[in-house]
Amino acid sequence: AVRHFGGEVVLHGDTFDEAYAHARELEAARGLTFVHPYDDADVIAGQGTIAVEILHQHPNPIEAIFVPIGGGGLAAGIAAYVKFLRPETKVIGVEPVDAASMKAAIDAGQRVILDRVGLFADGVAVRQAGEQTFPLCRDLLDDVILADTDAMCAAIKDIFEDMRILAEPAGALSLAGLKSYALNNGKRHGALVAIASGANMNFDR
Secondary structure, eight states: OTTTTTOOOOOOOSSHHHHHHHHHHHHHHHTOOOOOSSSSHHHHHHHHHHHHHHHHHOOSOEEEEEEEOSSSHHHHHHHHHHHHHOTTSEEEEEEETTSOHHHHHHHHTSOOOOSOOOSTTGGGOOSSOOTTHHHHHHHHOSEEEEEOHHHHHHHHHHHHHHHOOOOOHHHHHHHHHHHHHHHHOOSOSSEEEEEEGGGTEEEEO
């Protein structure tokens, strides 16, 4: 799609951190403008508009919204909006067990750098939570749930069987977290909403 609109595509590295470092090198060498994918106030606010859509489309009570976390921009934006308008609604982040940089940061009380991250859910394989997103997620998220590869695979299968959409692992991550939450919380008051970020679709159960 980028090439279709005349953009130059540069693929580099196997992880976000490798691609990020190379992008900053290109920025410096060629005088380019770098737009951060999550650690930027405008990007966080823009991603928060997903919460606007959710609350408009589902005016009835929502118990919890599950958000995949990579660097934390999506979770920070959604949590900021939801907690302002509906503080009773939980916003729960979901990370892979092998790339849980936000949970590690929240547990430590400061940003930490993971030694390594798994690549199965490459869309959220970030070694360090964002400088701007960390305090927002720390203060606004109700919890961070971890999902393993089996849980993500099961969520991919569920999405395909229910909606005939093939989600990437990072996109199915939030459903994996929702299923874990539902299994441990039998009595609920309101809908559970999972954000399938890879396919840009929201659905509730």
